Amino acid sequence: MKKIFFVTTIIYCTAVSAQQKDYPIKAVDFTKVKLTDHFWLPRIRTNHTVTIPASFERCDKTGRVKNFQMAAARSGKFCTIYPFDDTDIYKTIEGASFSLSLFPDPALKRYIDSLIKIIGSAQEPDGYLYTARTINPAEAHPWSGKERWEKERELSHELYNSGHLYEAAAAHYLATGQRNLLDIALKNADLVCSVFGPAPDQKKVAPGHEVVEMGLVKLYRITGNAKYLQTAKFFVEQRGHYAGYDPKSKDPWKNGSYWQDDKPVVEQNEAEGHAVRAGYLYSAIADIAALTGDQQMLNAIDKIWENEVSKKIYVQGSVGAKGDGERFGDNYELPNATAYNETCAAIANVYFNHRMFMLHGDSKYIDVLEKTLYNGLISGVGMDGKSFFYTNAMQVKSSFSHQDMEVERSGWFPCSCCPTNVVRLIPSVPGYVYAQKDNDLYVNLFINGNADITINNKPVQVVQQNNYPWDGALRFDINPSSALAFNLMVRIPGWARNEAIPSDLYSFLNNSTTKVEIKINGQPVEYNLQKGYAVLARTWKKGDVVEVNLPMEVRRVTANQKLKDDIGKIALQRGPIVYCAEWPDNDGKATNFIIPPAAIFTTEYKPGLLNGVMVVKTTVPTVVVSNDGNSVSTVNKEITAIPYYAWAHRGKGEMMIWFPQKLGDVDLIAAQ
């Protein structure tokens, strides 16, 4: 085992040094960051003890494992619903691999190895791996087509399955040093790279559901084999060249925008189409721009990001407003009543924004990442670790018919992409905390733990102690092994600088006048702000302590006037947390009050509520409709708001994020 790890480490190092270009900033690997955090560690532990086993169990019980066994035997009938059901096993292995390096677990490791054996035996001799066809090619899944790859552009998900296989294999290899899954992935990738490409005898397609591009990049990083990067780039460049679309059509399936396939990516400037596909594509474009220095791709991805953040993201960080096609809406089309907001799209948005940060070193990308992570993403998983939202509602009224909207979490879905995506995202969170470029050490997220970082070949330990996201007092202990000069780049979040989001989509009505104070060893220091980071440049010595005080006032958030659904309304935010009012805290209703401009807020930490949350309270006019329904009156009542991510843990009922400020804007039907 030791020997294998030594060999693989060498391969990895060679590969990395062989690369000419890359992200100028690199994340500090999640294995170097040991969390002690009260907010994240319990979630990561629950993911390990509950979500991962539940997910593997469901993959087994629902027939996903059996599909691989039947493919190995080349007999039987594909027994689940979707041709991409294989990916639930891959994603769970990916999450379990991250988790294994946090919580060594021999039984889990053995189980993964047994699954890898089954996966390997389902692989065809030339590397093809897709149970929906291999079980019985004569009766392939209806979405798969009669021949390999012929329906890839539309529905088959053959390359999507491959992409998730590569992502899982990369995580498994990096976490365990084992090559068993990696070798399966490489064999498949070799096939993919030989089948698809620019040569006349190679196939050309824009993959129907992106992710293979990100996966190939990971294989390139591990092996240093340039063909994986070239094929990833080839796939990205295939977009926008299919002749069968009707560019005049408004229908996203007819004009290709559903698949981000209506224009070459370098001409794209808007976040469009299916939001998960889009997020994975944009992440891959960032990867390829970083690794090849392609300036046109870089320009395109900058424009797409700008569009998403200034016109297409909800206040709690979710994206993908439309249920019809699980996709981005038009500019400023962010309806609350019908918000779709797939959990996978939030996860893809984290991947995208992290990469944008590594390209540009600007904290605005981490502001968006943090907004999504602490709000619209973790709302997707219940505190029990085994209940999930596929969609993330923005508003629940008792007067709605919620046919297409989820108002409570479920254990699993026939299409279970979101639960298994959560499985892999949660244990990867330590990898988003720090990043590095030469002498600059970036602190991006405020999560307690000890990080072992190497700066200029010298070890530096950074310890974070805070009560974030509830408290803005942050403490960092900086312990280089010996005195060392470097720049500690502490992110000063946009919300602590009176910026609700890095665009004019949302802004704060009540700006804070409190300047973020920073002390080093007890002494206040002046600092320069560079791209949103306080630059603390000095020769650091063991035992140096940095204290940062972020203002934690309750902020009233208002939306751009073009965002019709939120006109006249406000949302509440404190620190990175966006709040909602939910029925159990408010006498069974949450849609019958206004929050006028003069409202005064108080906060209270409730350790016993929803695993410990800071609630926001205010006393405001509340509409009461008389029993006979003929008259309305208002009474002043104390209302309580909870963090949005924590809603829907206490039964079904009303929930509200955007509150009217005037009585005239209260929806009286809802107020009954």
Ligand code: FUB
């Ligand atoms: O198509 C695979 C996955 O299923 C997508 O990412 C989700 O949106 C769901 O449609």
Ligand code: ZN
């Ligand atoms: Zn999903």
